[in-house]
Amino acid sequence: MxxxxxxxxxxxxxxxxxxxxxxxxxxxxxxxxxxxxxxxxxxxxxxxxxxxxxxxxxxxxxxxxxxxxxxxxxxxxxxxxxxxxxxxxxxxxxxxxxxxxxxxxxxxxxxxxxxxxxxxxxxxxxxxxLRRRRSLMQVHGKILSIDDDPRIAHTLQIKTRKYGLEVLRENNAVAGFHAAVRHSPDLIITEFVLPQGLGSHVLGRLRDCDIQIPVIFLTNTNPDAYTGLQV
CATH class of the missing domain: 3.40.50.2300 (Response regulator)
Structure with a gap:
């Protein structure tokens, strides 16, 4: 001062x-x-x-x-x-x-x-x-976005930048699975219907490998179609 x-x-x-x-x-x-x-x-x-x-x-x-x-x-x-x-x-x-x-x-x-x-x-x-609040906001983690629409990952980058989060992007189910194994993100946000597979296929393969990464599904399809999905 x-x-x-x-x-x-x-x-x-x-x-x-x-x-x-x-x-x-x-x-x-x-x-x-x-x-x-x-x-x-x-x-x-x-x-x-x-x-x-x-x-x-x-x-x-x-x-x-x-x-x-x-x-x-x-x-x-x-x-x-x-x-x-x-x-x-x-x-x-x-x-x-x-x-x-x-x-x-x-x-x-x-x-x-x-x-x-x-x-x-x-x-x-x-x-x-205020210093403590700002330090808590600096999360420093990784989010994997799996979506064939690049605007989704871009929006995530803008919204999470102030929290110190890194956003990785893949545009199909196969590449998304390999990215999840390779980078071990803290969260996966994936479209349900993807090129080369479904988001649920990515989740299933991760669970088969005993990889317990939280997954959020994005979809504009009737959610009743996915009743019973185990996440």
Whole structure:
């Protein structure tokens, strides 16, 4: 974390600003809230701040200039990262894009969305619970997809990439069986009707070899046709 990190919250609604500043202080940083652009300028002159969280309301102004614009054009404020809270107003979002601010829309669970952004800006480590949750997500395993439609394996790769899973692909029953024996995947996802055999044939041969890999069957055929299948 940056040394002596300080956050300035600028919000015309005093209660909302004070609540947000209190939440920021729970991250072990200094934070205070002000309601006007003039008071914000005084605070920025008195102390170096690491981050400004600004309500995008147009009434926050300094003389004839909006504080949102001032934070992007006036030195030394232009060097301070600024998060702009908005209610979906396209003009505010456009100004953020023009001035290099980060827009975040006000939502009922705003703090859940805002906290990780603040941590990134201030180079703060993630809480232990988040690190633990992410480590649990990194599964690092193999999935074997047996399907003559390459889109199935491609979709699996996209959906499972964040979990560290490797997706292997074969397009027929014979090659699928040999791949299962050779690579020992953690899971097989197979179409039931395949070129050169059925998915159930692959499963049967694996069980005959005492290979107990879990298998998921994909099919667009009436499932009653497979009643009694032993998996």
């Amino acid at each position: 940056r040394p002596e990190s300080a956050i300035l919250v600028v919000d015309p609604e005093r209660a909302a600003g004070d609540l947000l500043a209190m939440r920021c202080r729970q991250l072990a940083v200094s934070a205070r809230a002000v309601t006007t652009g003039e008071r914000a300028l005084e605070c920025l002159d008195q102390r170096k701040h690491s981050l400004v969280i600004l309500d995008g309301a147009p009434e926050i102004r300094c003389e004839d200039t909006s504080f949102l614009e001032l934070m992007a054009t006036a030195e030394p404020m232009a060097a301070i990262p600024t998060i702009v809270l908005h209610d979906g107003d396209r003009r505010t979002i456009g100004l953020c894009r023009d001035f290099g601010h980060m827009p975040i829309q006000r939502v009922p669970q705003l703090w859940n969305q805002l906290q990780p952004v603040i941590r990134r800006f201030l180079d703060m480590p993630e809480p232990n619970v």
